[in-house]
Amino acid sequence: MRIPGRSSGWGKRAWTEVRGNVPRAVALATTLAWAGGAAAPARGQGRGEAGSIGQPTRVTVVRRSLAQDQGAWVIEFEIRNETAAGIVVTPAELEARVEGWVSNSRVASHARPRPARVTLKGCAGPTAAGEVIASKDESAHCRERLVLSIWSDDAQPPARPADGLSPICLAPGASGRLRLRIEHQHAIHGDYDPLLGVRTIDLRVGEETFRDVAALDREHYLAQPRSTWAEPPEDRRDPRQFVSAPDSLHLEAHAPGRQYYRFPDQPVRYGARMRLSFWYLIAVGTSGECRVRFSQYKDTPSSNRMLSSGGFDQELTKVGRWTKVEKILHMEPEATTAALDFRVTSDANLGEMWIDDVALAPVAPDALAAGP
Known part of the structure; x- marks a missing residue:
């Protein structure tokens, strides 16, 4: 800190608590370690100069x-x-x-x-x-x-x-x-x-x-992931079919690269209970299987490993009308992320499926007591 015409020294300060008006901010009691006489430098800083007694507060x-x-x-x-x-x-x-x-x-x-x-x-x-x-x-x-x-x-x-x-x-x-x-x-x-x-x-x-x-020494709230699944790319969305406007994810068995879609991996809190929900519509005349798969992963700086339990792979069978799926899922003790994908499998390359309103959210504590 450059102040023209002033010599250096360590300051002796009195510090009074003032409660701030910041969301979730808690002003706590403040304690100073200064003893009487010259103010000592903070431990570990390697400063041995005398204190700044008599010098103006800067x-x-x-x-x-x-x-x-x-x-x-x-x-x-x-x-x-x-x-x-x-x-x-x-x-x-x-x-x-x-x-x-x-x-x-x-x-x-x-x-x-x-x-x-x-x-x-x-x-x-x-x-x-x-x-x-x-x-x-x-x-x-x-x-x-x-x-x-x-x-x-x-x-x-x-x-x-x-x-x-x-x-x-x-x-x-x-x-x-x-x-x-x-x-x-x-x-x-x-x-x-x-x-x-x-x-x-x-x-x-x-x-x-x-x-x-x-x-x-006290948590202010129980932290949960802040991110949610992003909307699919625009070229994978269809404005002709949806539950919530303006469009939905569209899978097509006959179009190369469009039979499958995986949402980007979403962070999850380990050990938490989560509610997965989505709507799907299978076109009349679809040949083959329409499926949804949910997986959990343990990510570290050096590895990415799928966890053997906590996931599912399920066939979707209702045809010709929008159907809602809702599941209560338990995140594994070492889970860090979750993945969700949908696919249409057809040997005849015949079939379509639409997916909308995909969500993965923590189950509220009061809902936990009631069970799934």
Whole structure:
């Protein structure tokens, strides 16, 4: 942080809680680790200078908010320039360290608390990761990843968290935002189960260092996949037949490459119960079989394996009228994605089928008790 005519030093700060008005954001009690006298630098930063007692406050943290984003935590700080001159905050002047004991009783491998520690230096980039569970098996390997973003209040937040490290300028009295995203990196559980535990956060902005304690020990909601199956390509849709306007997926036994369609794989939450539903129409005179197949997969960074159970392959038999199919499915304990495909098989190359309103959605808890 460049401020003309000022010497460097570590700042001693008082930090008061302010409750933010952010959706799902919960402002938590903030604790500072400064002892009386000179303010000590955050542990692990290698700074031994004396504190900045008697020097004017340059940057303060005005408020902090906290939110859960699927299996990640997002902590956002509002910082303010307290000087009479403009300042520039560069990536090299940013450091963050997050540590604590973490667990999640829903996940067997995380039932026992384990230490998690990540240190990020802006000069090395906007991300850093630390081991939580070391394993040669990618499906058991667990890391915690820290992503840092910063922007001024007169600019838009970065489109992606990793795009957030660029210098920012703060006019006198102006504010900026600094966001820490704490991600659970686990092939099966990472997108849905945040690592829970009280965290100590050491944050350096230029010459000022702050310490915060955040109680990230309760989930705000049960995370579910956000994506749904996309519409088929336009050239595979037929506007002449549909349940919901304006068209439906069309399969034709006589047209090469059009006898089969597989929807793109959809993320699923492991162990969840899901409701699969769709409508189909088989043309009168179709010769052969019309079928639907549902499969579950375990995806890791190095493999993609179909799970032997949890899927089905079924013939569709109603002809000449739109028919609805609805099934309650149980996702396997290691499932990460699901696939759905439809096909018309005809030795005579004679037949058509239309499919509409395909959906795969979590079963609500109250519906779970009632069963399928």
